[in-house]
Amino acid sequence: MNEGIHVVLAPEVVTTIFGIAITNTLITSWAVILVLAVVAIVIGRKPQLIPSRFQTLLEWLFGFVYDYIAETLESRELARTFFPYLTTMFLFVFTSNLLEFTPGIGSVGFFHGTEFTPLLRSVNTDLNVTLMLAILAFLVIEVTGVVVIGFWRYGGKFINVRHGVIAFFVGIIELFSELARIVSFSFRLFGNIFAGEVLIIVVTHFIPYIGPVPVMTFELFVGFVQAAIFSLLTLFFIKLAVSEPH
Numbered sequence: 736m737n738e739g740i741h742v743v744l745a746p747e748v749v750t751t752i753f754g755i756a757i758t759n760t761l762i763t764s765w766a767v768i769l770v771l772a773v774v775a776i777v778i779g780r781k782p783q784l785i786p787s788r789f790q791t792l793l794e795w796l797f798g799f800v801y802d803y804i805a806e807t808l809e810s811r812e813l814a815r816t817f818f819p820y821l822t823t824m825f826l827f828v829f830t831s832n833l834l835e836f837t838p839g840i841g842s843v844g845f846f847h848g849t850e851f852t853p854l855l856r857s858v859n860t861d862l863n864v865t866l867m868l869a870i871l872a873f874l875v876i877e878v879t880g881v882v883v884i885g886f887w888r889y890g891g892k893f894i895n896v897r898h899g900v901i902a903f904f905v906g907i908i909e910l911f912s913e914l915a916r917i918v919s920f921s922f923r924l925f926g927n928i929f930a931g932e933v934l935i936i937v938v939t940h941f942i943p944y945i946g947p948v949p950v951m952t953f954e955l956f957v958g959f960v961q962a963a964i965f966s967l968l969t970l971f972f973i974k975l976a977v978s979e980p981h
Contacts, residue, residue, distance in 0.1 A: 744929075746861045747852045759853055760861035763840070767831050767858060797822070807974055813883075817973060820875065824868070825966040831858035832928060832958025836951055859928040859961075862921065869920035872969045877913070880976030889976070916972065920965065927961050 746758035783790060800822060805814035834840060835857035844853040858864050880889040893910035895902045931954040938946045 746856055746863075749852065749854060758861065759844075759856040760858050760864060763834065763855045764831070764858045764864065766855070767827060767834060770834075771826055771830060804970060807970055808977065813973075813977070817875075817879075817970070821966050821970055824872070824969065825962050828859065828868070828924070828965055829959055829962035831864075832962060833955070834858070835860075835928070835932065835958070836955065857928060857932055859924055860932055862925045865925040866917070866921040868924070868965070869917045872920060872965075872972075873913075873917050876916075876969065876972045876976050879973055883977040884979060888979070920968070924961055924965055927957060931957055 746760040748756045749759050749762060750757050778793065786794060801814055801818050804818055804821060805811045808814055808817070840853075840855045840857060842853065843855065844851055846852070880892075891906075893906045893913070895906040931950075935947055935950055935954065938950050
């Protein structure tokens with residue numbers, strides 16, 4: 736008899752270290768960081784004065800992204816500040832989504848009695864990860880607004896008592912919309928990636944070998960789009976944060 740489809744929402748605990756639970760998504764996130772570090776070291780180890788085609792392509796890509804950030808923020812100084820953060824965020828999210836389709840993710844593990852626990856699991860199917868990424872983006876946005884235009888002027892966007900009752904309530908709505916970004920950021924990324932993983936499991940169960948191929952191809956595209964959306968929304972919200980209040 737065929738087993739039914741088994742979907743686990745929460746990440747599984749692989750082991751504990753000093754009472755701290757080590758989940759399979761945490762192990763995978765370490766693997767993602769290691770992959771990015773190795774790739775960065777290999778690519779940046781020996782830049783050539785006369786670049787190769789590959790180095791030229793990388794320089795063009797990074798130059799394009801940097802110019803886009805500078806154009807959006809209308810400041811090359813701000814672009815130099817936020818380019819590392821935004822590109823790192825994109826690369827981490829995209830690489831995490833990409834590793835979802837690596838052989839061994841979800842299939843290599845061990846048994847606790849009759850229950851199978853995978854050693855590795857897609858990072859962004861853990862709400863803790865996406866929530867932490869959202870909180871980090873939120874803090875970057877808010878701190879940037881305070882640093883660039885000042886605490887009182889930035890706070891005046893949300894607590895406005897000098898321009899009438901309507902302006903006050905508009906500011907309160909803006910304050911709640913700022914806080915709501917944490918929820919929208921985290922659940923958008925988590926929901927799309929987790930739904931894609933469940934879809935692949937369902938298709939694999941009913942149409943093995945052939946059925947998952949087009950779904951995985953589509954999910955690769957979704958993973959890229961979600962990484963781009965996360966980074967672009969962070970960029971646009973930084974732009975709003977540094978804009979003068981009206």
